[in-house]
Amino acid sequence: MQTPSKHARSRLASMSLCLLTAAAPSMAQVAPGDAAGSNPIIHDRFTADPAPLVVGDTLYLYVGHDEAQRDEMFNMREWLVYSTKDMRTWTSHAPIMNVKDFKWAKADAWASQTIEKNGKFYFYAAVEHDASHPGKAIAVAVSDQPTGPFVDARGSALVTNQMTPKGTHSWEDIDPTVFTDDDGTTWLAWGNRQCYIAKLKPNMIELDGPIQEITPPHFEEGPWLHKRGQLYYLTYASLDRSTQRDEHISYSTAPAITGPWTYRGLLTGSGKYSFTIHPGIVQFKDNWYLFLHNASLSIGDLNGAIGRRAVTAEHLQYNADGSMKPVVQTSAGVSLPPPAQ
Template identity: 75%
Template sequence: MRWLAFTVLLAVSPLAAEEPVPGSNPIIRDRFTADPAPLVIGDTLWLYTSHDEVADGEMFNMKEWLAYSTTDMREWTFHGSVMNIKGFAWASHDAWAVQVIEKHGRYWLYAPVEHDATKPGKAIGVAVSDRPEGPFVDAKGAALISNDMTPKGTHSWEDIDPTVFTDDEGTTWIAWGNRQCYIAKLGDDMISIDGPITEITPPHFEEGPWLHKRGGLYYLTYASLDRSDHKDERVSYATATTPLGPWTYRGELTGSGEGSFTIHPGIAEFKGQWYLFLHNAALTIGDRKGALGRRAVTVEHLSYDADGLMRPVIQTAAGITAPPP
């Protein structure tokens, strides 16, 4: 009788947890990833991330940038490390939030790092490859943007989190920052700044800007922090009719990521649907739980109203496996 009861118990309450549905959140489950940056090339969406490798007691330990690809937003192919921070000989550590774009038939990677002692503070490097999966190599041999180029800033880590975007006229813009948000034109060579650096800081801007365009509107989406009210970053956005603004603040797009102080938006249109990539700290791998330096990439459906404003997004475990709103 005891054997029969145990058999029935197994049938009703299986010991093994169900496998997550492909495409549900987090979308990458075998390692900790953060700062998602999508890039659409034909019928494939590429996703570039930073790699969280922090041990207990550390804040961040990030040494490389990774690439994934998908054709259906459900199954993801891992392409390995596209570049290690050692590829920037002038940098010392901190391979933080990256973005890759295509121009002139090549792929350009823009990433923040800690500069060596010759130019203290955070800096932004640019690398190039003939293939989206890399490997990427330093395209300039020096920082594209260094802390001494933004002397009005309040701290040494303001020059982080680059976002790059090519407008309809073929001009490529780069925006970046922490607490202050800056924008500038890139030279046609993709490794120089062409003209002045302009501050465009919107309300509650903290870091992680992302530029995109839909219809006649430019969107500046970013990690925001209302220090009078919130303890964790959320996602807010502003709109403008030109990259230089003036930018109109449109409010919060999402709340904070589960278990995470930071958040980082990445936006793409793929096969007729819009997607918002984020990160949280909801993933556990073995005995390693999510934390400030152990984050996980997520994705949600994104939609717009009749005026072109983005509708608020609720972060879910189902992600895009649920129907679009």
């Protein structure tokens, strides 16, 4: 293993602090809720980095599987998918992939997103590349069904650390988000500390043009692209290192996917007991939802921690000018109706 860089040591120190302070009060506000539709939405496994996809009358939710034991920081080897038709009851499906399914990758089944195009489902995920291309990388797999099985679509990484040489550390190429615009063009964005965007070729497994940097204020990781009306949204995990201990959610908007992006401020506070947070946004049956994660779940003798997170869901609403209304994280989640407009 390579000696961690200064940036790596700083981030590992922040993560270690989170482990030591996991029992401390959180900035997230919590309200009681019932079982169905309340938070966390999955109770029998630790899940993280939620990525929703709507197919017909069903919402599929792709998540990473946190398996850290005791004082482990991250132990993620597979990706899971759940489905719902009502946002209250969730069906668990078989794991869709293991990091070992990418023969060129050696570890870390980190954040992912799946998108449908041309009758197929394309799955983009962050992994640790083997020694041939050291650092984090983005993989792409394909399936005929949203629940898999998925198979490596390239036999190699779509993005490697060597393709973004201006970055400050070896794990900048993580957390892919994919978005298809109205003209049929699909875009990939990703990053940690730096946020990148690139167009995909119609085959969905090659970049089509240069990688551009679009880093918004306080960008940390976990970008998510979506569009509502004529406005494009870039939502992400943010960290103002001068005032914040844990990641929050911020967002920017633009008149085009290529920008210019305007910072719109915070969408949420931090996740309960969690250093990390990760947004996923979707419209489903006429309502908008924001998926996140925190570290509030306990299973057996394992409490929530940086490597044991839990996915949550909240209602998402917009103002008349297109800005998103701030979201208060609750334990009630979507078991309660959305607030009155």
